[in-house]
Amino acid sequence: xxxxFKILTVFAGMLFLARVRVPLGLALAAGGVGLExxxxxxxxxxxxxxxVAGNLGAAFLQADLWLFLVMTALIIxxxxxxxxxxxxxxxxxxARRWGGRYGEAAALIAPPxxxxxxxxxxxxxxxxxxxxxxxxRFGGGPEWKASVNYWFRHLWEYxxxxxxxxxxxxxxxxxxxxxxIAAQILFTPVALGIGYLVLIRRRVRxxxxxAAPGDRGSNRRALFLLSPIIVLVAAxxxxxxxxxxxxxxxxxxxxxxxxxxxxxxAALAIIYADELRRGKxxxxxxxxxxxxxxxxxxxxxxxxxxxxxDRSGLLPLASDEFKxxxxxxxxxxxxxxxxxxxxxxxxxGFTGVSFPLVxxxxxxxxxxxxxxxxxxxxxxxxxxxxMYSPVHLCLLVTNQYFGxxxxxxxxxxxxxxxxxxxxxxxxxxLLAALGW
Numbered sequence: 001x002x003x004x005f006k007i008l009t010v011f012a013g014m015l016f017l018a019r020v021r022v023p024l025g026l027a028l029a030a031g032g033v034g035l036e037x038x039x040x041x042x043x044x045x046x047x048x049x050x051x052v053a054g055n056l057g058a059a060f061l062q063a064d065l066w067l068f069l070v071m072t073a074l075i076i077x078x079x080x081x082x083x084x085x086x087x088x089x090x091x092x093x094x095a096r097r098w099g100g101r102y103g104e105a106a107a108l109i110a111p112p113x114x115x116x117x118x119x120x121x122x123x124x125x126x127x128x129x130x131x132x133x134x135x136x137r138f139g140g141g142p143e144w145k146a147s148v149n150y151w152f153r154h155l156w157e158y159x160x161x162x163x164x165x166x167x168x169x170x171x172x173x174x175x176x177x178x179x180x181i182a183a184q185i186l187f188t189p190v191a192l193g194i195g196y197l198v199l200i201r202r203r204v205r206x207x208x209x210x211a212a213p214g215d216r217g218s219n220r221r222a223l224f225l226l227s228p229i230i231v232l233v234a235a236x237x238x239x240x241x242x243x244x245x246x247x248x249x250x251x252x253x254x255x256x257x258x259x260x261x262x263x264x265x266a267a268l269a270i271i272y273a274d275e276l277r278r279g280k281x282x283x284x285x286x287x288x289x290x291x292x293x294x295x296x297x298x299x300x301x302x303x304x305x306x307x308x309x310d311r312s313g314l315l316p317l318a319s320d321e322f323k324x325x326x327x328x329x330x331x332x333x334x335x336x337x338x339x340x341x342x343x344x345x346x347x348x349g350f351t352g353v354s355f356p357l358v359x360x361x362x363x364x365x366x367x368x369x370x371x372x373x374x375x376x377x378x379x380x381x382x383x384x385x386x387m388y389s390p391v392h393l394c395l396l397v398t399n400q401y402f403g404x405x406x407x408x409x410x411x412x413x414x415x416x417x418x419x420x421x422x423x424x425x426x427x428x429x430l431l432a433a434l435g436w
Contacts, residue, residue, distance in 0.1 A: 003317035007343055010034050014305075015390055015406070023294070024400075025301030028391060032059070032308025039312040050311075059307040063250075065300065067257040068122075072299055072397075073287045074264040075126050078228060080286035081271045087225055092134045094222030104204045105196060107134040112153040113192075114226075117160065118233055122299060124153045124394035128401040138203050143408035146398045150387075150409065151195045151416055153394055157347055158191075158383065159184035164256065165347025172355040173375055183372040183431070184379065187423065194419040199412070224274075228267035235263035295397045302391050306344065315343060315353055330428070333358050333374055337382025345389035350382035373431035380424025384417045 010031050017027035036052045037043070045051035050058065059065070081087065095107040111130030115123050131149040140148075157163045159181045161170075170180045239259035247255070275281040286292055309315060318339060327335070336357055341350035358378045362369040386392060388410055399406060 002321055003314045004321060004339070006038050007035070007314055007318060010038070011343075011390065018390075018406075023297060023301075024396060025297035025299070028298070028301030028305040029056075029308075032056070032305040035312045035314060036308050039314050041312065052308075055308055055311045056304070059304040060300075062303065062307060063254055064257055065303045065307075067254065067261060068299055068303060069296055071257065071261055071264060072122050072125070072296060073284075073292070074261070074268060075122065076286050076292045076295070077284055078126060078264065078267060078271065080129075081275070090221045091130065091225050094219055095134075097219070105200045108148055108200055108204075109152050109192075109196070112149050112151075113155050114229065116153045116156050118229065118236075122295070122393040122397045124149055125295060125397040125401055127153055128398060132402070140203055142402040142404040143412055144199070144203065146402040146404035146409050147412045148195075148199050149402075150395055150398045151191070151199060151413060153398075154387065155188050155191050155195075158187035158379065163347060165349075165351045168348050168351040169355060169375070169379060172351065172359055173371060175371065175375070179372070180375070183375055183427075183436075186427070187376075187380065187383075187420070190423045191416070191420060194416050198415045228270050231270060232260075232263040232267045235259065235266055239263060291401065295400050298396050298400060299393060302345070302393055302396065305391060306346075306349075309343065315340065318343075329361055329369060330377065332361055333369065333378050334381040334424075337378045338385035341382040341385025341387075342389050343391075345386055345392035345395075347383065347386055350386055351379075354378070354382065368432070370432055370436055372436040373428045376431060377424055377428035380420060380427075384421055387413070387417065 013034065014027045014031040017030065018024045022030075033052055033056060036055060041049075041055070042051045043053060045054040091111070092107045095103070095110045097103065098106065108131060111134070112124065112127035115127040128145075128149050131145055135145050135148065157165060159166060161167065161177060161181070166180070166184075170177060173180070175183075236259050239262045240255050243250070243255045243258045243262075244252075250258075272281060272283060325332075336354040337350045340354040341347075344350060344353065355378065358374060362371065362374045387395070389395070390406060395406070395409070398404070399409060
């Protein structure tokens with residue numbers, strides 16, 4: 001039976017379990033177990049290799065799983081502070097002022113877009129409270145709020161060089177950073193424009209007749225509230241270099257996550273100092289709420305599923321099947337990353353798994369493919385596959401936060417995804433015609 005069929009069938013099973021009210025984290029972990037059993041891995045280990053039970057245990061012993069959980073707890077705490085009453089109103093009010101005639105739209109778009117500059121796992125849960133506050137007067141349902149938060153959170157990952165997926169793509173294609181960014185950067189205005197037209201403009205116009213909320217807070221206070229984010233971004237590279245020097249044997253992912261953890265600790269130090277000064281210190285208040293624990297369980301399920309998927313060996317088999325199927329090269333270049341994005345739910349997943357195969361196809365004599373043309377087609381389709389993945393952390397935590405349905409959010413984002421794919425195909429044709 002084809003590996004692609006096995007993967008997609010397990011996906012359907014996970015979605016069914018979630019539909020019948022099984023906690024999503026448990027459904028994802030069960031999907032990982034099912035994948036390994038279907039791949040022929042025995043339930044119990046042998047002298048030569050671990051079995052499914054051993055792999056499941058090993059999944060919970062990953063250092064990055066626990067780093068992810070700790071960081072998500074700190075992100076939730078950071079979001080709690082910035083979204084509280086006067087703090088959220090100060091930030092959203094500043095976005096309205098700084099946005100001029102598009103102030104209402106800016107108040108919805110700016111929080112997830114700014115948070116999107118920080119490559120943190122499940123970062124959409126950080127911007128969700130801001131979107132909820134800014135969207136309150138427009139009467140949109142949970143699917144609309146979740147769509148706004150999710151789509152504008154991901155404006156930059158096409159080319160922003162802090163993201164691991166971008167780093168992997170540049171490395172596999174062996175492109176200088178400026179050439180990569182030049183080829184990819186127009187995805188951002190395309191995503192911003194179609195997101196505004198589909199998700200924002202009509203809703204903002206509909207609410208234009210209502211009185212705008214009072215403009216509370218000063219620019220100075222808003223800038224202070226943004227300082228934890230600035231500190232977090234500024235800490236990423238120096239902390240990563242320090243951790244690499246101190247712990248050279250650790251995996252690069254541990255270095256990156258450790259740097260994020262240190263940046264979050266510095267950001268929280270600013271927050272707690274401010275709360276202490278105002279007599280409102282409430283450390284870790286948000287971490288043990290029911291909503292926060294549901295997000296943590298979902299996150300753990302995603303990471304267990306990804307670990308079990310890697311151990312199953314099914315994804316490389318699926319890629320080989322696709323490559324050997326004899327389909328046209330453009331379809332293979334678009335389809336392999338799209339499948340990998342759908343299955344892994346992360347950009348470094350689709351770039352790391354499929355891009356070596358894509359580059360191999362590009363170098364086949366007579367393929368007619370050029371580097372930049374191949375890049376935009378593969379990345380655009382892989383990205384939308386990732387955005388539509390039911391195991392994408394940001395999608396899961398956003399839906400958890402707003403109580404939105406997966407089907408409703410994906411249906412609302414369909415025009416945005418279609419335009420992004422159309423742009424990827426058009427950019428591919430243009431760059432190919434230019435020989436780039």
